[in-house]
Amino acid sequence: MASQVLRFPTSGRVRLRTARIIDHGSVTVSAPPPSATRQPSSPSRPPGPLGDFLRARREALTPERAGVHSYGRRRVQGLRREEVAQIAGVSVAYYTRLEQGTATTASVPILEALARALLLTDDERTHLLALAGPRHASRRRPRRAEHATPAASQVLAAVDEVPAILFGRRNDVLGWNRSGHALFAGHLPFEAPDDPAARPNFPRMVFLDPHVRGVFREWRDEASRVVAGLRFLAGAAVDDPAFAELVGELSLSSPEFAALWSRQGVVKCSSGTKLLRHPQVGDLDVDFQVMELLEADGQRMVLYTAPPGSSSAHALALLRATTDA
Numbered sequence: 001m002a003s004q005v006l007r008f009p010t011s012g013r014v015r016l017r018t019a020r021i022i023d024h025g026s027v028t029v030s031a032p033p034p035s036a037t038r039q040p041s042s043p044s045r046p047p048g049p050l051g052d053f054l055r056a057r058r059e060a061l062t063p064e065r066a067g068v069h070s071y072g073r074r075r076v077q078g079l080r081r082e083e084v085a086q087i088a089g090v091s092v093a094y095y096t097r098l099e100q101g102t103a104t105t106a107s108v109p110i111l112e113a114l115a116r117a118l119l120l121t122d123d124e125r126t127h128l129l130a131l132a133g134p135r136h137a138s139r140r141r142p143r144r145a146e147h148a149t150p151a152a153s154q155v156l157a158a159v160d161e162v163p164a165i166l167f168g169r170r171n172d173v174l175g176w177n178r179s180g181h182a183l184f185a186g187h188l189p190f191e192a193p194d195d196p197a198a199r200p201n202f203p204r205m206v207f208l209d210p211h212v213r214g215v216f217r218e219w220r221d222e223a224s225r226v227v228a229g230l231r232f233l234a235g236a237a238v239d240d241p242a243f244a245e246l247v248g249e250l251s252l253s254s255p256e257f258a259a260l261w262s263r264q265g266v267v268k269c270s271s272g273t274k275l276l277r278h279p280q281v282g283d284l285d286v287d288f289q290v291m292e293l294l295e296a297d298g299q300r301m302v303l304y305t306a307p308p309g310s311s312s313a314h315a316l317a318l319l320r321a322t323t324d325a
Contacts, residue, residue: 049238050131051101056264057118058084058099065119088117098132106132123232127266130235145196148175152293152301156180161320162303163286165202166193169298170243171230173200178323179316183278183286183304187211201246203230207254217275217283227260228267235266236298274304281319284312 059078063070068083085095090110097103098114106114111132115125146168148156156164156177163179173185173193181190185200193199205212206219206226216222230247237243251258270290277283286304293299306312 046101048101048104049234050104050128051099053128053131053264053266054095054099054114054118056262057120057124061118066117084114084117088113090114104132121266123268124266126268127232127235131238146170146172146174146297146299147196148193149293149299152299155301159303162305163316163319164301164303167202167300167302169233169237170240170246171202171226171233173202174299179320180304182280182319182323183276183316184212184215186280202226203246203250203257207250207257215276215278217277222274223256224260224265225267225269225272227257228265229269231261231264231266232268233298278315278319280322281315284315285310286312286316 058081059076061078063074063079063083066079066083066087068079068087074080081096081099082092085092088095088110090113094103095114098106108129111129112125115128118124120128148166152166153175156166156175160177160179162177163183164177165173165180165184166175168174175193176185176190178190181188185192185205188200203226206216206223207213213219234243234247247261251261271288273285273287275283275285284306286306289303289305291301291303293301304316306316
């Protein structure tokens with residue numbers, strides 16, 4: 001291809017390659033040598049929780065589900081950034097900044113529009129709002145130990161006929177009654193939650209404690225629920241270094257946890273059923289109900305029950321009898 005030399009009054013000579021005319025009338029000019037355009041590199045910034053979540057949800061959403069007409073072969077998994085921005089009614093540049101982490105907050109109307117564009121569930125939408133809500137950059141949660149409130153301890157003692165466990169904001173076990181302790185962790189000392197430095201943590205138990213892992217008949221389902229629930233709690237813990245350390249520890253210690261965490265699944269676990277295989281009373285299905293303690297900084301009490309007259313109810317009664325013996 002021929003070259004031509006253009007003269008500019010102030011910058012001397014610049015050598016360009018001749019433009020090539022394409023059939024449909026567009027013009028393509030080849031790029032100058034890399035040495036002519038290389039700029040000093042700046043350290044890349046990690047996208048952060050908000051960017052990771054948006055990207056994962058975008059890549060998981062197919063054009064068919066989003067109602068996007070797609071022609072030919074697509075190079076990206078899920079939707080393109082431009083498609084999400086167009087559906088949400090925001091600029092591509094702004095959405096890109098949110099995904100890349102250069103923008104870390106957004107207004108509620110924009111977040112709601114993104115939630116609709118990405119077809120988020122109610123729990124995922126709540127998580128998105130928590131991740132991108134206004135916050136002071138310097139705010140950090142103090143490293144203070146959690147303790148069961150006096151009222152929560154009284155409730156645990158009062159409902160001893162029903163297995164109950166009190167969880168903190170990182171799913172640490174802050175307390176349990178005799179039945180709750182026997183249901184999941186009879187191999188641990190009953191007083192274990194009293195020591196903040198060594199108290200049990202439920203996600204850690206599910207992934208790293210062989211006894212607890214063996215209690216669940218459908219361990220993979222329970223593991224997915226535990227990780228998705230922990231992800232939901234993470235939205236309110238972006239300034240909590242201990243929460244980040246817990247996730248880091250589990251990611252390094254358990255490849256299964258790391259794989260589930262990378263999926264960015266989000267579920268607020270407020271009720272459901274756990275399928276158990278207890279070493280003392282055999283198989284049983286227990287329903288769980290979460291009670292949020294509004295004045296206890298994220299503490300939640302979980303009650304475990306079974307339909308009256310069922311074999312699972314009889315198993316729970318037998319388990320209570322063993323704790324009273």
